[in-house]
Amino acid sequence: MPAMKRSITPAKAASLIPDGASIMVGGFMGVGSPNRLIDALVAAGKTGLTLIANDTAMPGKGVAKLVTARCLSKAIVSHIGLNPETQAQMNAGELEVELVPQGTLVECIRAAGVGLGAVVTPTGLGTPVQEGKQTLEVDGVSYLVEKPIRADFALIAARQSDYAGNLEYALTAQNFNPIMALAGGTVIAEPEHIVPVGMIPPDAVRTPASLVDHLIERAL
């Protein structure tokens, strides 16, 4: 059985993450994001972080708080359309934004996590996404070669964890979370509930405990 984990506070978790680190953060338009961890990064006044996430949410929600608090120097995301602050900082040259097609983004994160050297995809061919990238022909069909995307830390949200760190997710709050749990150098999980080992049936575990380095303590 995996060792029981000690839970840590969001502030303690934030202290593990240095300025300038790269962080993957789960969530889709703010749904399924580790909100207490995000608040702790803002409270700690982090700067120069590279964010890897699906989107930059909308002001006041999820990772948008990192944008507003100017914690970021770069964002690698698929969509910024609902966050005017991201666009303003990008246009002012204060925030570098790299836009990646959503399916390519998640698959490049997965590739990094599962030991694959590249993602070979038709998405983005013949568009600006292709610029500067290698193409590959396989059986007469052209593809774009996209490199794996990894990060120093993966910050993920889960519906519940057991004491060992096995994670179960909720509905559309899954999104990038189980994929990012594979691809962060250090994985910090923020579950809504923490339950005794055995309460999450093995079939329901989407992220095995061995991938999780730290658990955020329960919310009061």
Added chain:
Amino acid sequence: MDLKERIARRVAQEVQPATLVNLGIGLPSLVANYVPANAGVFFQSENGVIGLGARPPEGMEDPDLTDAGGGFVTAVPGAAAIDSAMSFGLIRGGHIDMTVLGGLEVDAQGRLANWMIPGKLTPGMGGAMDLATGAKKVVVAMTHCIKDRPKIVESCAIPLTSARPVDLIVTEMAVFQPTPDGLVLLEHAPDTDVAAIRAATGAAFEVSSGLKEMSLDAP
């Protein structure tokens, strides 16, 4: 009937029974309103649900059950919740029968541009590039012009979403099918004719020998 409702009603006629369909946010999402509930159609939302249902009653919303725009939804019986890798595996892998996407421009080959206007607006592509590349059938639902400027043009001035031509273009004026020889006008709206469509379209097109009037009945 406003223009968007008219477009949505026409696009809904393209939705086949018992298929899996992805609707983009904005105008395309209106299509669901005109698909019969008993058609056995499942809607996929790329944030991770197959079997998207209507907005829940006030006070019954689940913050963990949303559509791709972050709005509260329900899940229909038989729904499945999936992660983003599965979601885009389905999209890129050709498992989505049809997607409906909004458009900023479409060129004479039927290639869509809908994710940025350089120097003005950069929402990002989100899932649109994967959908336009991987869905079995791609339908563009958009108004014919923006401020009297045609959105169907010889060559897009803004970056493409995919090099793959779409399968059908539906506007409030017309239905076009892109072919290797260019655009073909299949239908005109009841209140317009070919001459008016030519005047409002920035690309050359052929008129189908079977040209007919667009039906605005819900299927």
